[in-house]
Amino acid sequence: MSDESVPLALPLSRFGADVGEAAKLYRELQKPLLRYLVCLGLSRDEAQDVVQDAFVSLQRHLAGNGSQESIRSWLYRVAHNAARNRQKSYARRLSAPLDATVVESIADKDTPERAVLKKEKFQRLGKAMKLLTESERECLLLRAGGLRYREIGEVLGIGTSTAGETVERAIRKLAEKCNV
Amino acid sequence: MCEYSRRLVAWIDGEVSVGEASEIARHLAECAECRTCAAELRTVSATFEEYCEAFLHASAPSEARWRKPALLAAAAAIVLVLVFTQWRRPVTLPMPAPSATASARTTSPPVQTSVASVSSHEKRDVPRHHRRSAPAAPTLQARARTPSWRSASDTSSLRIAIPADAIFAPGALPDGMIFVADLSIGADGRVEQLRLVPQPVPFERRLEQ
Numbered sequence: 001m002s003d004e005s006v007p008l009a010l011p012l013s014r015f016g017a018d019v020g021e022a023a024k025l026y027r028e029l030q031k032p033l034l035r036y037l038v039c040l041g042l043s044r045d046e047a048q049d050v051v052q053d054a055f056v057s058l059q060r061h062l063a064g065n066g067s068q069e070s071i072r073s074w075l076y077r078v079a080h081n082a083a084r085n086r087q088k089s090y091a092r093r094l095s096a097p098l099d100a101t102v103v104e105s106i107a108d109k110d111t112p113e114r115a116v117l118k119k120e121k122f123q124r125l126g127k128a129m130k131l132l133t134e135s136e137r138e139c140l141l142l143r144a145g146g147l148r149y150r151e152i153g154e155v156l157g158i159g160t161s162t163a164g165e166t167v168e169r170a171i172r173k174l175a176e177k178c179n180v
Numbered sequence: 181m182c183e184y185s186r187r188l189v190a191w192i193d194g195e196v197s198v199g200e201a202s203e204i205a206r207h208l209a210e211c212a213e214c215r216t217c218a219a220e221l222r223t224v225s226a227t228f229e230e231y232c233e234a235f236l237h238a239s240a241p242s243e244a245r246w247r248k249p250a251l252l253a254a255a256a257a258i259v260l261v262l263v264f265t266q267w268r269r270p271v272t273l274p275m276p277a278p279s280a281t282a283s284a285r286t287t288s289p290p291v292q293t294s295v296a297s298v299s300s301h302e303k304r305d306v307p308r309h310h311r312r313s314a315p316a317a318p319t320l321q322a323r324a325r326t327p328s329w330r331s332a333s334d335t336s337s338l339r340i341a342i343p344a345d346a347i348f349a350p351g352a353l354p355d356g357m358i359f360v361a362d363l364s365i366g367a368d369g370r371v372e373q374l375r376l377v378p379q380p381v382p383f384e385r386r387l388e389q
Contacts, residue, residue, distance in 0.1 A: 022383070023387050026383060026384075026387065031236075034236065035232055035233065035235070035236040038235055038236050038239045039232045039235050039236070043239070044239040047239075051383075052382040052383045052384060053380070053383075055383035056380050056381075056382070056383050056386075059383065059386070118230075121227055122227075122230075122231055122234065125224075125227055125228065125231050126231075140228060141232065143193070143225075144225075144228055144229045144232050148195070149190075149193070149195050164189075164190055164195060167189060167193070168186070168189040168190065171189050171221055171224060171225060172189070172221075174224045174228065175220050175221055175223075175224040178224065178227075
């Protein structure tokens with residue numbers, strides 16, 4: 001070990017760019033993005049990694065004077081593609097029936113009666129979700145994250161009207177099948 | 181089916197023009213079937229969001245598996261820090277002795293150490309509120325696989341975090357990068373293999389600067 005003191009805190013410039021804008025977006029979008037990835041089927045750890053990598057990419061993008069337009073769909077697209085590259089666990093969980101851990105989490109928070117009702121509701125929804133195509137599931141998950149149809153289209157590489165039609169179809173399937 | 185029915189989802193999502201939105205709103209006042217349909221679509225949308233939230237909640241790492249720090253202050257001051265993590269269990273495990281055997285697990289004193297003290301070197305599984313006080317320098321991380329005599333359920337790893345400036349010449353390590361070292365440790369406690377893998381510093385650690 002060197003006799004010189006070891007710098008334990010480095011200046012921001014060591015990371016090559018101002019993190020201000022990216023930090024603001026991180027506070028706003030970190031949780032919805034994490035939720036999207038977990039619901040896609042990534043494990044929590046995988047999802048955390050993808051979120052961190054996506055924001056590092058975002059910071060580089062902003063530092064390189066990349067376009068600030070549609071930054072939310074840019075970020076989701078980066079994370080979505082990274083999730084796709086981790087295909088091993090991808091699309092596994094949502095296509096499975098309601099996970100036992102999800103049921104436990106319901107029981108933790110609600111009264112027994114409400115927990116039973118919610119559990120039944122989720123079980124119906126889980127069954128109905130098995131009937132959705134991958135694209136329909138993705139559209140609904142992005143919509144649940146607050147993305148507009150235009151942004152959903154940008155993330156998935158489809159047109160705005162196609163995104164809207166897919167959302168419409170998916171919601172109707174769920175409403176029809178799970179009858180909640 | 182009513183002709184407006186097909187536009188209800190887009191209307192709920194605020195994806196129709198202002199003119200069309202007010203036209204649909206007027207129609208809903210008159211059409212009970214569409215009102216019921218809109219209510220159902222709203223309910224199922226809300227249930228879907230709840231379901232997603234429950235998924236995220238269910239995936240959250242339990243904080244209970246991390247023990248209270250035992251050597252919090254000391255670890256921040258020293259350069260070489262050891263973190264012991266145990267898969268899905270509290271941070272307590274016996275040190276693999278140089279002459280490790282199965283019986284050594286019960287005779288070695290358990291080692292407890294603080295995750296919080298070095299948590300900035302961790303990418304995952306660390307409760308967020310534990311991260312704040314940790315330094316965030318470029319580091320060399322070492323993750324040692326446990327000897328093969330441990331059962332799968334007893335999988336654990338040894339993490340050693342060393343500020344990279346203590347090893348590399350100033351400027352030799354690219355900005356925003358850390359190395360993670362995978363160590364394979366044999367049954368006799370000796371390091372059999374060392375593999376360095378460069379990784380970018382996680383974004384959250386950059387914010388701690």
